[in-house]
Amino acid sequence: MIENRIAIAPGDIVLTDDGTAVVLRIDRAGLEMRDVRGQVSWVEWPDLKTVAPIDGSQTDEAPTLRSFAETWNRLDEDARAEALFRLAVVQEVATGYRHGHPELRLPGEPSELFDPALGSSLTVRCRRMAERLNHEMETGRRSSMSAPVSVRTVHVWFTLWRANGLIGLVDGRRAKRIEVFSTLPLAWREAAREVVAAFDGDVSTVNLREVRRRVKVRLRDAGQDLQVPDRAASRYVSHLMSTRGATTRAQRSNKLRGVSGTASFPAMVPGQVVAIDVTRSDVMVWCPVREGACSVEIISAMDLATRVILALRVVPMSADAHDASMLMYDVMRPFSQLVEGTDVSDWAWAGAPRQIEFYADADDAEPDCSGVEVTCPRTCRNLRVAPGLQGEHMVPGVRPAAVRADHGSIFVSQVFRELLARFGIDLPLSRTRRPIDNGILERYHETLQRGLQQLPGYKGRNPSQRGRVVGLDGSHRDEPLLTAPELEQFLRRWIVLDYHRTPHTGLHLPGAERVDLRPIDLFDALLKVTGRLHVPQRPDLIYDFLPVRWGTVGQSGVELSGLVYDSPVLDGLRAVPVGTFRAEDRAMPFFYDPHDVTRVWIRHPESERIMAVPWRKAHMTQAPMTETLVQHVRGAVRLRQGHPRLSSTVAEDEIIAELGSLLEGVAPKSWRKRVSAARMRHETARHDHTEAEAAMTVADMVTEHPAPSPTQPRGDDTFSIWADSWPFEASDREA
Known part of the structure; x- marks a missing residue:
């Protein structure tokens, strides 16, 4: 040589x-x-x-x-x-x-x-x-x-x-590792790698001794009889199997390494990657249905490039796929929060329904600290506020290019996947048993403790931090527990006024002296570089996030999931020809909210307006009619002796009776947990749809009385957001 x-x-x-x-x-x-x-x-x-x-x-x-x-x-x-x-x-x-x-x-x-x-x-x-x-x-x-x-x-x-x-x-x-493995012959190591490569998640996993036996068989079939150190061989096989994955689920996940959508990459611009996750709240809340304390969950969405929290919701145990869908609805909506004196408003959808006008701004103008200035409304967050907390604080909205989530059932469900596919959003899931893949948001859950610890009912992050009596200390001994809506309102205020305005150790300018930036400041800086963000903004945007059910409209209305819906808005659609909406039948699409089944919605083919179609017997009960609760009640009714098979009409009457008794507190204790979760989801759905209805009402008023053109002077260079940012057709526009 x-x-x-x-x-x-x-x-x-x-x-x-x-x-x-x-x-x-x-x-x-x-x-x-x-x-x-x-x-x-x-x-x-x-x-x-x-x-x-x-x-x-x-x-x-x-x-x-x-x-x-x-x-x-x-x-x-x-x-x-x-x-x-x-x-x-x-x-x-x-x-x-x-x-x-x-x-x-x-x-x-x-x-x-x-x-x-x-x-x-x-x-x-x-x-x-x-x-x-x-x-x-x-x-x-x-x-x-x-x-x-x-x-x-x-x-x-x-x-x-x-x-x-x-x-x-x-x-x-x-x-040590190199020294041990170098004692093994190259042919033996190659045979071991070939045997271990067969475990790709489709083949049942075996123990290490069986893997070594298969290596010996492979070498014997190849005509090689190699003597190897027993300890080194065992350690090498263990090393290969640990890299491959200890379970078939981990092996399937590792097999996807390098495939598009699973490889990690740095998020460089706002909206490039949005991480979402659910964590149990470490603060007990008061449940009026159960008349006691209960646990809830917090589902959050974070922009990874800037660490800005784009959306947050408090949901009952346990979050479902529709909760995740509504979180994405919040991600795409820009919010604002106003601080006036000691009054702090709740998160309001920027432009609807309480705030209509934005203020024009010159890029080269010096900031006026005497009041609030808002720049071009076609950007989501480019706001200058007066010093301190006073003024308006914007929470940006983005249209994500990708959503990072774990393998939770709500994120891998067909409902959530179809929603993301509808908006062209990729879903790169974290690897199984690798929470560090979504580590930034997992770390935020620890930061969230800084806000939760200020509240009555705090029970500690884990059992080692839990006292004998939960939520009682010197500062909160006499304070009542918050309800779930109050907890959500507090967390949203804490995010805007505390978290977004606190220097973040993970945000600094590369190549320069380390200076920690605030999340909202970095979002502003990157927005100047990337330009305006394209986000769909319509007053009826929520209905793009609802599942669609197909039903045929008859003389008595339309039956969906055993409930009959009818309204005068269906007149003219009760006997449409086959192929009007889809080729195979006379069915038409209805927007269906699993958290409020007392009504469905249609987009009228003539006016292109969203119209509600109520359940015929919605006036007979005040119960929280969610899809999950109705299914439980229907199942209990059908199992009764003497009624093995009931018609849908009889089932509706039984449902009303059962839900009515539950609402009055006569129901067994086992039902109170379901009713509590149903009420929380039902009230949230009512709030979302009420907000959308108010926005559509204002939009109709503006359509009848158009606002002045943005080029015309109006007051202090103000113009209406409705004239430019909220089109009233079905197509999406940039905001």
């Missing part, structure tokens, strides 16, 4: 087991070199061998001692790079020169901070080196470091180098 030839001249670097050495003199029999400690030694030519470049400035292979090269080459590239980085650190601490020799000085060397001739102690030099390394890491000039370095760490590196040379600076875990 012919080894590579290298050219060596006086002044070149040779890598030794003690670090770098500089060549002093060359002879036909060998060379003379001096190491970092100042010791001069003679090396004959047969004792030299080539290795990979020592640093990035070299393009050819570098010379080293043959005895050291065998150990050095068994290390992987990351281990060698890490050891050489540490070597440069300790050499500069020891000599004042990064390469350890005056002949190889870099500009500015020897540094006054590390020159031992100036009398600084080793501890002082280690402290200065740790400070410089951490500063370079924070400013982005040192990308090879993943964590801060302490003075103790630098001192340990120096001690290990002085005792064991360069090999002492190699991470012991890396060296």
